Structure formats: C-alpha cells, structure tokens
Amino acid sequence: MDYCFGVDIGGTSIKMGFFSRREGLVKKWEIPTRKGSEPTLLLQDISEAIELCLLEKSMHKDEIAGIGLTAPGPVTDNGLLRGTVNIGWGDVFLGEEAERMIGIRPVFIGNDARVAAFGEFIFGAGKEVNSLLMLTLGTGVGGGVILNGQILAGKTGTAGEIGHMTINPFETLSCSCGKKGCLEQYASATGMVRVAKSFLDETDKPSSLRKLEKVTAKDLWDEAKNGDELALKITMYVSRLLGMAVANACYIVDPEMVVIGGGVSQAGQFLLEMIQKEYATNVFPHCRDKKFALAELRNDAGIYGAAAMVFQK
Ligand SMILES: [Zn+2]
DSSP: OOEEEEEEEOSSEEEEEEEETTTEEEEEEEEEOOOOSSSHHHHHHHHHHHHHHHHHTTOOGGGEEEEEEEESSOBOTTSOEEEETTTTEEEEOHHHHHHHHHOOSOEEEEEHHHHHHHHHHHHSTTTTOSOEEEEEESSSEEEEEEETTEEOOOTTSOTTOGGGSBOOTTOOSBOTTSOBSBTHHHHSHHHHHHHHHHHHHHOOOOOGGGGSSSOOHHHHHHHHHTTOHHHHHHHHHHHHHHHHHHHHHHHHHOOSEEEEESGGGGGTHHHHHHHHHHHHTTSOGGGTTOEEEEOSSGGGHHHHHHHHHHHHO
16 A cells, blocks of 8 residues: 555644655644643544545545554554653553544554654655654654664653753753753753853843844854854854753764754754764764764654655565
C-alpha cells in the first residue's frame, strides 16, 4: 500500500499530512486541538479529518498503509504515552486507542521531538547519514536521537530528552518539568529571553536591546549578528550551554550528525557555528569535526517523521 497519514499533535493545533510513497507529501492541513482528560474527542476529530480526506481522494481506509502519530509527551519503546501535561491526558496506549477509533491499522506513535528528528533523518538534513542527534529550540527544547535507523525511545520514553539535561546544578528557579537547572531554562526561546533580561539588568552597558519594548529570542540573535556587544555576549553564553549539552550527549550516543531545528534555528548558520565551536571545545580532539546542520523541514518535520514511521515498516 502506497499511502499513509502523518499526524503531529500539538498543544494548540494538529498538523495533518497525507503522504504517497512515490510523491511524498500530497496534502497538508491543520485542525484545532481539543483538550480534555482523555484523548477520545481529539481522536474523533482526527478520524473525521482522515475520512474527509479519503472522501475527497475517492479512496478507502483499506488502501492506507497506516498512520503515524506524534504526541507532546514521553513515549516508551512499547508505545505507552506517559502523560501529556499540555493537553491533559494521563498514561495511554494512544496507538491502540487510535486504531480502534479511526479504523485504520497499524498506528505508530512517538514523542514529537523524536519523530521530528526521524523526519529530518529520512527526508531532511540527515538523509545522507546513519545516525543523528536533533535539538529543537522552540518554546521548549526538544531532543531526539536516531541510532541504527531507528528512533531511540528508551524504557521510560526519556531517551533524547536533552532539554532537561541538568546543565546548572546551582539554579534556584524551577523548569516547567519541576527540576532546576535544565538546558531548556536557558536555551529555549523563553529561556533565552530570561537570560537576556538578567544580563541587561546586571550592567548599564549600552545595547540596542535596551531600545526594544520587549526582547524576543529573534531580536537577541538579530542584534548579535548586527554586532551589538552585549547581545553577542548573551548568545555566546547560551551557545556555550548548548554546545556543552550536545558534547555531553555525544559522549553517550556519538551520532554522525547534529541537527538544530525549531523557531530559534532561523538565526541560521551564525547560531549553528557558535554551538559547533562550543561543542568542539568540550569533546576529544578526534570528535571535533562532527557534521552540524540546520533542520530543513521546519514545521513539517513532525508529519514527515510520522509518515516515515509507517513507510519504513
Ligand atoms: Zn526541565
């Protein structure tokens, strides 16, 4: 069978993709995320969206090879989704529920950041390599490891959760996960803004950032690129933590490539080179020339990765 659906469940919207083995992404659209204590209504919405798409294409469910689903929570290697704080569910075997409600099988499920890494691995920046580590710098910091052509999920679904690697044991503020000193507290878009604020408060050094009513992560990187000294100092600090975290992760998985994605990665080559430089100072000399690349699929990495889970089986 040559068709499948890739579905990326986010906190506010669900990205839907209809894929053909030969042509790739045929159609993509979005539906709103219905929150609740159980996934029933949300799966109903996905089911209706799929049925409408099949009607439009004059196709039947039995012509579909399967569905790939992402979820914003840890997924164990036997398919158990361990609670999604953003949406409100407890532990659930979401793939099995989806198979029952949608009437298409098999349904594969994975954590959103891990599946996005898989999307980049099969269709994007990592097409030519055999293993990769991806960091998604957005509202949070997501991570994913692909080893031997497979998503590394782990016994409890925690493998690849680099955003919650403790990078500062002396932090007094709590991360969204409840822990203190996670990478995400400094290197997510919100974390970068927080770091920028504390740098700006610490000194009266002039900076173009002071002229802005509200500093965003994009402003920070734009001003650093424009040569603003303080902005550059802040981005160097953030890159140092990112480079260290990537180096620490590489001591365990040593992938062929490191991919940086998420909204903040739009800062481009400038950001990539800064992280790479800090990575290189924290690893053995013989691992310094690891490939670093920017993600290529942007917001579609999730649906591509979800489709790849189906087509690869
Ligand atoms: Zn955390």
